Amino acid sequence: MRAIEVGLRFLLQQGVKYVFGIPAGSINAIYDALMDIPELKPIVAKHENSSGYMAGSYTRITGIPSLCVASSGPGATNLVTPAANAWKQKLPVIFITGSVPSTKLGKGGAQELYAEPIFASITKMSRTVLDPHKLPEILAEAYHTAISGVPGPVHLAIPIDIQMTDIGDRELPVLPAVQQPVMDLAAVEAAAQRIKDAGSRGAILLGNGAKAASDSIVQFAETLGWGVATTPRGKGAFPENHPLSLGGYGLSANPKASDYLNGGNHEVLLIIGSSLGELATSNWEPRLVAGRELIHIDYDHSELGKCYETHYPVHGEIKLVIAELLDQLSEDGQEDESAVSDILTGLAEAAAGSEQGEEKWNTRSAIRSLSAAAPKDTRFFLDIGEFMTYSIQNLLIESGQAFDIDINFGGMGSGLGGVIGAQLAEPSRPTICITGDGCFFMHGLEVLTAKEYQLPILFVVINNARLGMVYHGHMLQYKRCLDDFSQERVSIAGIARSLGLRHAEITSLDQLQSEQVKEWLSSGGPVVVEVIVDGNEIPPMGERVKFLQGATY
Structure with a gap:
């Protein structure tokens, strides 16, 4: 069996369903192998750049790592932009680019490119595969790297002769267990106590990472009666027709969200699943954090305290952290139902007052x-x-x-x-x-x-x-x-x-x-x-x- 077919069958075993890309000479072996693996469906795009975005969004929504392939040379460089996007979004996309035959490297073959260092700064792993017998194990290593810890893209450059080499009948590689982020229970308890102490004087800002826990966040917000805003990428993490919704904060902010979060009506700001970059924070608006304490929950430890001083950093899987916070708040039982009701009513009235009349066409x-x-x-x-x-x-x-x-x-x-x-x-x-x-x-x-x-x-x-x-x-x-x-x-x-x-x-x-x-x-x-x-x-x-x-x- 050809080395690339063993590798593709390994990816199929992991749940990969689609191969996004555009066929070309240095990856033709991949597309030929798909003739014998009908369960892996090719999605042939019109541009490699687009195929990378297809792979990224599929992975983000399903949680299943995607495979995106391109030729050597221009095909590989066309994948740099979507690979950088996947890096920015922490998406486990496997990028494979072809290469001239390993025996002809450095001799000026058509579309020759040393792609490994080009992808190195925007992937968790970028490597050139030069031994066909090691290709399945290296692909398994790349897959495991992509999904482990904080997820992210990986890249392999595989010369066409390495793809095509017959390596005989091989058992598929076995993946080691994936370690999930361990929730810092002491940090959760400290955050829960601060939330209790704040009473109704708190607000919530949701980033894209909060979407995985949107249902429990609605329950959480209703328990507290805190107003909820979302960053541009966090939009959709909280229903915007909910009376606690403040709308969007950051780029193109809803005035209600800006007034509320930049105002002085709360002493605690709870941030969930946001890296707090320029577009999420209205250009790092100082009033967002002035005079209040920050609780920041994220599964990526490097995001905590990166942009603002964080008084209560909480590292862990967001859905599990929110569930633990809900348990601790329900045990306390100190919810002020009248205060929550007043906040809900006030925000609902504000939302009703913001409705626009008939508009001209624009x-x-x-x-x-x-x-x-x-x-x-x-x-x-x-x-x-x-x-x-x-x-x-x-x-x-x-x-x-x-x-x-x-x-x-x-x-x-x-x-x-x-x-x-x-x-x-x-x-x-x-x-x-x-x-x-x-x-x-x-x-x-x-x-x-x-x-x-x-x-x-x-x-x-x-x-x-x-x-x-x-x-x-x-x-x-x-x-x-x-x-x-x-x-x-x-x-x-x-x-x-x-x-x-x-x-x-x-x-x-x-x-x-x-x-x-x-x-x-x-x-x-x-x-x-x-x-x-x-x-x-x-x-x-x-x-x-x-x-x-x-x-x-």
Whole structure:
């Protein structure tokens, strides 16, 4: 049996289901081996960059490590961006790149590249495999490295002759046990006592890591009566129609969340599953932490105390930590039901008072209309651009819905690839990708990938005929910008038509109602909806501009 086939059968044994990538000469042995392993399904993308985002989102949603492959040379360098994104998001994606034959290394073979050091800084392990008999064990080591401790991506460069070498009948490698983070019970007890002492004078900020424990966090917040805000990536960890919801904090913050968290009405801030970076904290806003004590819960010990002094750092699996905190709070039984009721009522009244009246047609009103029209179990997958600022602020993510955005690394077009992985992860869930014309021009042909695999994704493309976030950022920061940031409007619906895709062109709110959205999602394949707007309104991105201005003086 060829070495690469043994390795692929090992990955299949671990639960890997898909091979994301694009076939090419130096990895042809992988795709040939898939002919004999029908349980491993190839997903052939239109660009290696997109295939990496597909793998990452599939892994994030299912918890199952993904395999993403690319050729040597340009294929490998095209995977650097999604590998960095997986590194940023702590996703156990296995990246395999091909290489020229091991006997020809350094002799100028076509597409030759020494990829190992290129991936070294953005993976937990990057290695070149030069012994075919060791390939299965090295792949098992890479897999174990990816899922152990704090998860993260790994990379192997495998020359084509190493892949193809017959190594005979081999037993598949056996993985050692994976050690899970050990909960610091003393730290949990100290945090629980501080929470009890704070009474009603506390607030909660949720990051993406909190999503794994969202149900218990709702119970936890209701027990305390504390207001709950979410970071941009944490959006969806707490239902935004809940009376305790403050909405989003950080980039494109809900004013209610900013006023509450930056105000002086609480003495304890409980942070769950956030790295507290620029976009999560409104450019590290000092008022967020001024005059209060921080309790920070995270499964990655390195995040605790990294950005702010943390008085009560708690390391452990977030779901288990929240369960332990709930046990300790219920044992105490000191909940002040009248205080909790007052807070719930006050926040509900504030939410009701913030409702907007009828709006004119623009990006914000289009996002709000889409939010209201979407099914109650929709997964929204956001791309990167001006439209995301409106989406973070105006998509109302309710219980049962989900929200994804690869915002920390922030690659344009990441949503167009990522949403395909998301739909494969949850095939029965309504899935809507919100993207922009700039992202579409980068990776829009992935809608054809969705067509080829019959994925019923609704692609909503906000077309303002410009790089909107760049345009408005320059106008806010420099009061001028190059004409090159805008272009003559191109019909994206027309592009979809030429690809044989269902499509629609939207220019008013009455075209973006629940009956249309339901019909698009039930079509059995992808639908491209072009939303045509002027895009002249200033998006809610002021904190991002402040950060960039800091680099000018």
